[in-house]
Amino acid sequence: MFKGKFIDNLPKIYGTYTGGFLIFIILMAIAESAGMTKETIGILFVAFTVCIYAFIGWLSRTVQVDAYYVAGRTVPTVFNGMATAADWMSGASFVAMAGGIYFGGYTYMAFLVGWTGGYILVSSLLAPYLRKFGCYTVPDFIGTRYGGNLARFCAVVVLTLASFTYVTAQINATGTIAARALQIPFELGVWVGLGSILLCSMLGGMRAVTWTQVAQYIVLIIAYLIPIFWISNKGGYGLFPHLMLGEEVARLGELEAQFGLVKNSAAAVKEAGVPGGLKSISLPHSGVPEGGMAAWKFISLALCMMVGTASLPHILMRYFTTPSVKAARKSVAWSLFFIALLYTSAPMLATVSKLSLMDPTLPTGIIGKEISAVMAIDWVSAWTAQKQAFIADFNGDGILQLNEWFMRGDVVVLSTPEVAGLPYVISGLVAAGGMAAAMSTADGLVLAIANALSHDIYFKIIDPKADVRKRLIVARSLLVIIGAFGAYIASMRITSILGAVAWAFDFAMSGLFFPLVLGVWWKRATRQGAIAGMIAGLASGTAYLIYVYPKFMGNPAWLGIDHLRFGIIGASVCLVVMVVVSLMTPEPDSATQKMVDELRVPSGKTILGKQH
Amino acid sequence: MIVTLLLWFFFGYVIFMFGESLNSASFLGYPLAYYMCAQGSIVAFVIILFWSANKQEKIDEEFGFNTGEDD
Known part of the structure; x- marks a missing residue:
């Protein structure tokens, strides 16, 4: 036309x-x-x-081979x-x-x-x-x-x-x-x-x-x-x-050193009942x-x-x-x-998004805080209820450590606006x-x-x-x-x-x-x-x-x-x-x-x- | 084209072979190896592409292959 x-x-x-x-x-x-x-x-x-x-798809309907296969090369x-x-x-x-x-x-x-x-x-x-x-x-x-x-x-x-x-x-x-x-x-x-x-x-x-x-x-x-x-x-x-x-990025490196990057053993993760597909942070961000x-x-x-x-x-x-x-x-x-x-x-x-979770000096930070307080945060309880996040207190001290916080990778982008309070x-x-x-x-x-x-x-x-x-x-x-x-x-x-x-x-x-x-x-x-x-x-x-x-x-x-x-x-x-x-x-x-x-x-x- | 591929090889691979030692240097406050894979190499790829497309166009024109039918 x-x-x-x-x-x-x-x-x-x-x-x-x-x-x-x-x-x-x-x-x-x-x-x-x-x-x-x-x-x-x-x-x-x-x-x-x-x-x-x-x-748009309906507007672009066509009966020509050239348009159908290669958009008319235009x-x-x-x-x-x-x-x-x-x-x-x-x-x-x-x-x-x-x-x-x-x-x-x-x-x-x-x-x-x-x-x-x-x-x-x-x-x-x-x-x-x-x-x-x-x-x-x-x-x-x-x-x-x-x-x-x-x-x-x-x-x-x-x-x-x-x-x-x-x-x-x-x-x-x-x-x-x-x-x-x-x-x-x-x-x-x-x-x-x-x-x-x-x-x-x-x-x-x-x-x-x-x-x-x-x-x-x-x-x-x-x-x-x-x-x-x-x-x-x-x-x-x-x-x-x-x-x-x-x-x-540098601050994340410091925090990683402070909390320690611990790789959880598969057996411990299984015993704590962490839902499948959830991970904890165990690799360095920029190192x-x-x-x-x-x-x-x-x-x-x-x-x-x-x-x-x-x-x-x-x-x-x-x-x-x-x-x-x-x-x-x-x-x-x-x-x-x-x-x-x-x-x-x-x-x-x-x-x-990692920093807003990990830095204990920020109001949004959860690592290094008491687990009962963390569980009371709206988005944490919402995501844990949907089995997209999980907390496992491995050492039983009631404080959330870096390796005790589990999350599904796909959730990071979807949850970040909420986590940061937008x-x-x-x-x-x-x-x-x-x-x-x-x-x-x-x-x-x-x-x-x-x-x-x-x-x-x-x-x-x-x-x-x-x-x-x-x-x-x-x-x-x-x-x-x-x-x-x-x-x-x-x-x-x-x-x-x-x-x-x-x-x-x-x-x-x-x-x-x-x-x-x-x-x-x-x-x-x-x-x-x-x-x-x-x-x-x-x-x-x-x-x-x-x-x-x-x-x-x-x-x-x-x-x-x-x-x-x-x-x-x-x-x-x-x-x-x-x-x-x-x-x-x-x-x-x-x-x-x-x-x-x-x-x-x-x-x-x-x-x-x-x-x- | 050879130059393009060499540049590609450099930004795509050579840099990361030495990732360990590069990270002690810093650029804009980022560790260098981290910066290179987060942004540096990607930006370099974009620049290489535009540059080589223009270059190829000039070569085509020089040899009279320019059809001049498009933008």
Whole structure:
């Protein structure tokens, strides 16, 4: 319809939207002081934002293949950056990351470095070249570059495995937040979450997902930054927390020395009846653990996350939506900029929230005080009643020690506004932000799987003559089926959010990274090599996961490569097998070689036609 | 591109190999290794990306591959 006009008006539209959202927050704050209950505020926040996303999704409905799969390749760089950032930052980033730093300190921050550094690989090795190629999905590239349905099929398998591991974690997170905000049981919350995810993506595919993701990014970044700035200024830690928390970090180090970092034995924890999943602080906040092994563990985790980033299909496919190769490159930079806004804030949130608990000179501090007094604090009794926090008096002195305070990591972000004594409207805002983060990632993932199945399996392998209408019907039905299956798995609650996320990265890295990179950069890579590489990489990675994961075989990790890092094994095997098999088989025909040359030229037409 | 990857390697890995000794130095009052992974490396990554995207654009123009169709 009036598309050109719509794209030109984007800054205005989203500016109005941001203003509207801020006004909504202020209205809620007024309503709270007028005596509105906490429950109503929570429900209004989540319901209001979800309705907006669904409305955007409905407005962006489409019947064109190009718009459905790649948003018509018209998304401007900055907005694509925002959408990618929302796509990227999942419930885990929003809810669990600050919690992870809270408990894990420096050691955990390998995730921060890994989840940002990967974009350099995306930008320099992959995104611009895949954009130039002009494919709709990641397996589309593998299938055309190496030729043959088997290669395409293997890529779809890896994509599905990695994305599905990831998506159950996200639906789980939407369920948790919906359940808490709307006061409904978790199982129902999962289906409500799924319903809202599908509303956003079903009618408009990539186009709808793009525009809802931009809206979700705005909500989530506001929801993350407001509490940090508020707490930092209220507590007098400094006007601009990112630059001014040095003293507080040092103070945490002193407090750690004063209270002592004690790792509780598993037996003692079990005997005291601490609910599963709750942890006490036992690692230093800023201190670096000694020895080469610790450094290796840090680096290897960062490596896995970086390479995983560069092979996750739902991220790569976002760069198919930009208008040109140049725009794809710029867009990666903007994505990381928007991601960095949140990532650099997470350690600050962890710092202020930890300090407000640990410093006995602050009114909010609880460590080192009498347990009976601590239990009388509102939020402590509320969270302990929900089994999200726990106090175990190990030495029986009636004083709360650092190792006697247990908390669930995911609660840190959600509870910090309350702990620091901010009005409840901020907690509602944070819930809406968490919902936005989890929904946006789930949208992107479900769409990545459904597109791969409908485009690569149905259209390219089963029925290449299907008309446009039929293709889109298949794509939409698959979307619903995959979503429902994901929700079903999520409602069984078998994995923790963070563990599942790290596995998704390792799966993607084991099976896809080298076939993609060598597909662009090594003309000699052959079909047989790629197929063997994908199969061997995925199989060896999975086998190693089963070998070390405590719940499966639980063998000691080799060189510190544990179940979070199994991608290192998978990807190295994939590389070796791919190179060896490629060299053993005859080199690809000249048409393919020419295609790879053409791929590296930034200008000109895409290699695949517009409607393929 | 090689330079980009070298810089990436430096900020992503080399720094943290020496995390232990770096932490005795301080920047803005933070221990340095802590600061690097909390903010320093991330900011460096963003800068590298914008810088290399611009650089690549210049190279493309020089060799006449600039299509000039977008912003």
